[in-house]
Amino acid sequence: MEVYVDGVGMVPFGKHPDRSLVSLMVDAAREALQKSKQSEVEALFVGAMNPEEFTGEGNVAAAVADAIELAGLPSVRVETASSSGAAALAAGFYAVASGTYSSVLVVAGEKMTHLSTPKVTKILAEVIEGYERNSGASMVALAAMVTQAYSHRWGVSHKRLEKSLCRIAMKNHRNGVFNPYAQFRKEITEEQYFNSRMISYPLRLYDCAPITDGAAALVLTKEKRDVKVTGLGQGSDTLAVRHRTHLHMFAACRSAAAQAYSMARRDPRDVDVAEVHDAFTCFEIIGAEDLGLLDEGKGWRAVDRGRTEVGGDIPINPSGGLKARGHPVGASGLAQAVEIVRQLREQVDPNIQVKGARVGLLHSIGGLANNNTVVIIEKSDTPVHPVSWEPRYERPVEIDRHHRPDPSRVSKEGILDAYTILYVPPEGFPSPLVLGMVTTYSGHRILARAAAPTTFKVGERVVVEKEEDTFYFMRYGFTQRVAFRVSRTLRGWRLRLKRRIRL
C-alpha cells in the first residue's frame, strides 16, 4: 500500500526555557494536523530519545496524545537513540502500509537546553558501549577517531581535511540563515572556525552540532497526496565502535541505504536533495559516501568544489543540517523529513530551495552509528523507472557480527588505527585525555588510553599494556615502556600511601 505525506509541522529549534517537551511536540503536531487535507488521524507514533532523564517525565506517548486532545487513540513511542525521529516515521509507515490505519500522526521531540552541558553529555553517553564509556570515550571522542580513521584510510592529511570540515560548517551555517526553523541563523567565517576551541582533536567546537530543544511532526496517510514515502531502510551495527571491521565508514548506514533504495527502486543518481546526519561535520562526508551520493574517499573534495551547496549537483543539508538547525536528538530524524517534504513542495526560502527537486533522501544516525535509518521521499508524480531497471547501489558491506573478546593477556604490539585528544573528558578523567584504537597483531581491536598525553601518528606501531581493567598504549620504543613502568610504580606507591594515611 502506498503511504503519502499530508501536513507537516515544526517548532523553531533552539532554546525554549519556558516550554515543556510535550508542549513543543503538541505545537508541531497541531501545525501538521492543521496543514493536512484531512486532519483525522487514527494513531500516533512518538519519537524521543530519553525524555525520562532529560525532563524527568515518562510515558511520553500517552502524554502527547492526551495534551493534543487525542486521548483514546493508540500512541506508541519509538526509540533508537539519536535517530528516534526517523524510526518513529518508519513505525508510522509500517502501520499505514499494513492497512491497520488509514492515517497516523508522527511526532518527535527532545528538550535538552535546560540542563548543563556536562549533564547532557553524560545522558548522551549512555548510548555508548559500557567498556568504551568507562574508558572515557564520549560521542565526540569516538567521532574524532572516526574522522582520523577516514583521513588515514583515504590518505587525506589532517590539514587538508580540516579545510573541508570548515567548508561544511560554513555551508550549513549559511544555509541556516535562510531557515526560520534553524537554531543558528548567522554565517560563520573561516577565521571563526579555526579559532574555535578544540573539543576532541581533530574536531573543533564548530564541527559539533549544538544542544537544542525542538519538535517536528507529520501526517502519513493512505489517501493520495503530492508527496509520498517510497523507500525506507534501517540498520544496526555493533554497539562498540572497536568491534567494527571498518572505522572510516558506517556499515549500518550502508545496509539501511541498500534497503531504502531497493524498496523505492531508486539509486543515488536519482536523489535531488539530501538531509544527512551531520552531528559532526565529518559525518556529512562519510554519510554522503555511505549513501553513494559522493565517490568513496573523495567526498571531501566534492565539498571543496561546492557540489553539496544549494546550487551544486547534489545539495546536502540545505536546511542547515544538524549543525545550524540544531540537534534535539530524538527530533532530528523527523525534522529532516519535514525539511525534505518542504523542499519537494517548494515551501522553503528561495535561497535554499533546490530547484526542481523531485526525490529527497534523509539519513539519520542513532548512537555512534549503530542504529541508522534512511528514508526516501518523493513527489508522487515522479516518473518511475521501467520494470527492467535495476537500482545501482553497490556499497553495502558485510558487518562482522561475531565478537572477538578483548584479549586477556597484556603487552601486545599493534598498529594505532586512530586516536584523539579529548579536552573535555567525562568526570573523573584527566584533561586532556588521549584515547586510541589499536589493532593488535592478534587481530583484536582495543580502545586504550595513552600512557602519557602526547601526540601520535595514525598507523604507527604501538605497545599495549593492561593495568587493572584499563588498556594503555604507548609508542613502540624502550624509553616509552620504561617511562610507563616508572609512572605505574609511582602511581602504585601513591595509592598505597593514600590508603595508609586513610587507615
Added chain:
Amino acid sequence: MEVYVDGVGMVPFGKHPDRSLVSLMVDAAREALQKSKQSEVEALFVGAMNPEEFTGEGNVAAAVADAIELAGLPSVRVETASSSGAAALAAGFYAVASGTYSSVLVVAGEKMTHLSTPKVTKILAEVIEGYERNSGASMVALAAMVTQAYSHRWGVSHKRLEKSLCRIAMKNHRNGVFNPYAQFRKEITEEQYFNSRMISYPLRLYDCAPITDGAAALVLTKEKRDVKVTGLGQGSDTLAVRHRTHLHMFAACRSAAAQAYSMARRDPRDVDVAEVHDAFTCFEIIGAEDLGLLDEGKGWRAVDRGRTEVGGDIPINPSGGLKARGHPVGASGLAQAVEIVRQLREQVDPNIQVKGARVGLLHSIGGLANNNTVVIIEKSDTPVHPVSWEPRYERPVEIDRHHRPDPSRVSKEGILDAYTILYVPPEGFPSPLVLGMVTTYSGHRILARAAAPTTFKVGERVVVEKEEDTFYFMRYGFTQRVAFRVSRTLRGWRLRLKRRIRL
C-alpha cells in the same frame, strides 16, 4: 497478510543479580530463535520501559541486536510504559503485515531488582501525570482509588470486595506454583493475605505485583505456523487519572479491546484463555470486565465462584499473572503473549493447562491505564466465523478528550469519589498520606490531600481548599473547616518562625 508466531522464549522471572538486562533479553531471544522452524529473522523489535534509569544503559535496541550477534539488522525499541512488551509485539506485527519483513524477532525485558524499592517506585512514578505525582500519588495510590471507585460504583462493600481480591491473589499464586517461569512458586493462605501489610488502603502487599527481572521473546513470521496473531488493538487515555469521566474502569482498555475483537472478527465469547494485567489484584476484575469476559460490576462475584480458575469457564492468568509470575515492567506484555502461545500449543504444566484452548487474549496496561494493548492469538486452524457474523462487543466508552483545567478559585464543595491512605508515601510526604479524588459541584475533578489523616466515606460531601499549589479536602462540617484554618495558621507561624531563625 497473516502473521504467525514461530518460536517463543522466556527466562525465569525473578531476581537475577548477576545478569545484565541485555543478557537476559539475549537468553530469551536465543530460545525463541532456536525453537523457530526457520531461525532467520530480518528485523528486531525491542520492548523496554526505562532501561536508561533502571540500568544506566541506553541504545538498548542496538545493544540487543549486537549481543545476539545480529548486528546489521534493523532494531527498534518501542515504549508505552508498562505495556512496552505488548507494544513491541504490535510494532513487529505491523512490520510483517505490511510486507516489509518476512520474519521478525520481538524481545522485551526489564531489570529492576538491583535497585531499592523507593528508587524503583520513584522511576515508575515518572509515568504519572505531573500534578498528581507532585501531590504524592504513586501507582499504588492511584490503583487504590480506582479500587475504591469500583467498589462504590457497583455497591460492593469493601469487606465483600477484599474477599475477592484475596481469592485472586491466592489463585494466581497457586497457578504460579506450576509455572517454572514464575517468580513466586508458593501458595499463599487467606490468613497470609489478610495479615499482609496495608500499602495503600484498601490495597495490601499481596494485592501488588512484585519488582522483577525478566525477559521474553517470540518470532513473528509470514510463513504458516500453528499459531497466529489475529487481532490487535491499542488505546490511550488521559495522562491524569482525575481527568477521566469514569474512575471505576479503563476506557483505554475498552477501545483497545474493540479494535482487537473487530480485527480478529472475534468477541469475548470466543476467548478460551486470557492473560490480564493484574499489577494490582483489582485490575484483574476491572480488566476482565473491560474486555467483556465477565459481566460489568459482577466480576468480583465470578471470581468468588471460581469461574476464572484454570478449570473455570473463563480461565484468567493460568500462568500466575503479574502477581505470581512477576512484573518486569517492559517485559510483562510480551511474557503474556508467550504464555498464551504455550497454552495454545499445550506446552504448560497439566495443572495449569486450559484444555482445548484455541483462542487466547492478552491485556497489557501501560502507566495508570493510559496506554493499553490487547492482542488476540489463536490456533491457525480455529474455525472462522461465517461472513455474515458480526462481533458482539458492546463496552467501548467515549473518552472525554477535552481538558477541564483545575479550578483556580478555592473553597468549593464536592463529592468524594475515592480516597486512599498511603502508608509508603514518596519522599518528602508525611506517612500516612491521605489522598482523595473530589468532583466539585462545578464539574471539575480534583486530586486533593486530606487536611487531617482520618478515614472518609466514598460519596460523602467534602469541602476543598487550595493552599499554594496543593488542594486539601475535609469533611463538610463546621469543626473540620475551623480545624483546617487553625492548622494552616499554625503552619504559617511555624514557617515564618523557621525563616526568621535561619535569617
